[in-house]
Amino acid sequence: MLEIDHIKARYGTLTALHDVSIALKPGARLGVFGHNGAGKTTLLRCIMGAHAPAEGQIRFQGEEVPPGRVPETVRRGIAFVPQGHNVFPNLSVERNLHISGLLFDQNFVREVLKLFPVLDERRSQRAGSMSGGEQQMLALGMALMTQPKWLLLDEPSTGLAPVIVRNVMAQMLKVSEAFGTGLIIVEQNVPATLKVVDQALILKSGRPVFQGEARELAEKPDLWEWF
Numbered sequence: 001m002l003e004i005d006h007i008k009a010r011y012g013t014l015t016a017l018h019d020v021s022i023a024l025k026p027g028a029r030l031g032v033f034g035h036n037g038a039g040k041t042t043l044l045r046c047i048m049g050a051h052a053p054a055e056g057q058i059r060f061q062g063e064e065v066p067p068g069r070v071p072e073t074v075r076r077g078i079a080f081v082p083q084g085h086n087v088f089p090n091l092s093v094e095r096n097l098h099i100s101g102l103l104f105d106q107n108f109v110r111e112v113l114k115l116f117p118v119l120d121e122r123r124s125q126r127a128g129s130m131s132g133g134e135q136q137m138l139a140l141g142m143a144l145m146t147q148p149k150w151l152l153l154d155e156p157s158t159g160l161a162p163v164i165v166r167n168v169m170a171q172m173l174k175v176s177e178a179f180g181t182g183l184i185i186v187e188q189n190v191p192a193t194l195k196v197v198d199q200a201l202i203l204k205s206g207r208p209v210f211q212g213e214a215r216e217l218a219e220k221p222d223l224w225e226w227f
């Protein structure tokens with residue numbers, strides 16, 4: 001279980017998250033939505049232990065995720081793909097994968113390349129010369145090199161054409177199904193994300209205004225009322 005237990009987060013006097021609680025079973029897929037400044041990235045940073053909550057606790061498999069020890073969080077099985085293209089532009093695709101998995105099983109590169117044929121075809125290409133969608137795929141592959149139980153993604157569709165967004169979303173679903181990896185996807189593109197996730201959380205000014213099944217949200221014609 002990954003438990004977000006009554007989290008409150010502050011930056012100085014500003015309260016970015018008020019009282020967020022959610023318990024996720026292994027392999028669950030959660031979409032987190034909300035306007036700019038709603039607290040989505042802050043929630044991911046709290047889960048990683050990159051930001052210390054003012055109140056509440058994150059627990060993974062019954063144990064607290066202690067703030068300030070991100071490498072330990074990654075070793076325990078939670079990986080984070082921050083917003084933007086997080087690749088080493090001057091290194092090859094293959095080198096990028098090897099470096100991300102330095103502390104893990106290097107042979108896993110083969111599994112990742114098998115899963116992403118587009119990366120396999122370009123294994124010796126300089127990462128910075130690939131398209132935005134390909135770089136996003138590489139960032140996903142790099143996070144996978146740590147063989148995570150949970151994969152946290154901050155706006156993976158930013159700057160991608162609709163057809164590429166569908167492709168990236170489909171790949172995330174494939175990863176989740178192939179390895180049983182849980183997903184927490186922060187997204188502005190709600191309809192595309194609802195096709196992949198089974199649960200949804202909408203934040204408004206740091207407060208949850210919807211929490212429930214993705215299906216329920218997808219069926220709501222007045223979905224945007226929540227925003």
Ligand SMILES: Nc1ncnc2c1ncn2[C@@H]1O[C@H](COP(=O)(O)OP(=O)(O)OP(=O)(O)O)[C@@H](O)[C@H]1O
Pocket residue numbers: 011014016034035036037038039040041042043
């Ligand atoms: N390092 C920081 N210092 C001070 N305030 C911050 C910091 N990071 C975020 N905030 C503030 O906290 C609030 C929540 O920010 P957060 O980045 O979590 O929102 P978000 O939902 O990810 O927004 P976006 O969709 O624009 O990425 C915002 O009001 C933001 O200005």
Ligand SMILES: [Mg+2]
Pocket residue numbers: 040041042154
């Ligand atoms: Mg953000």
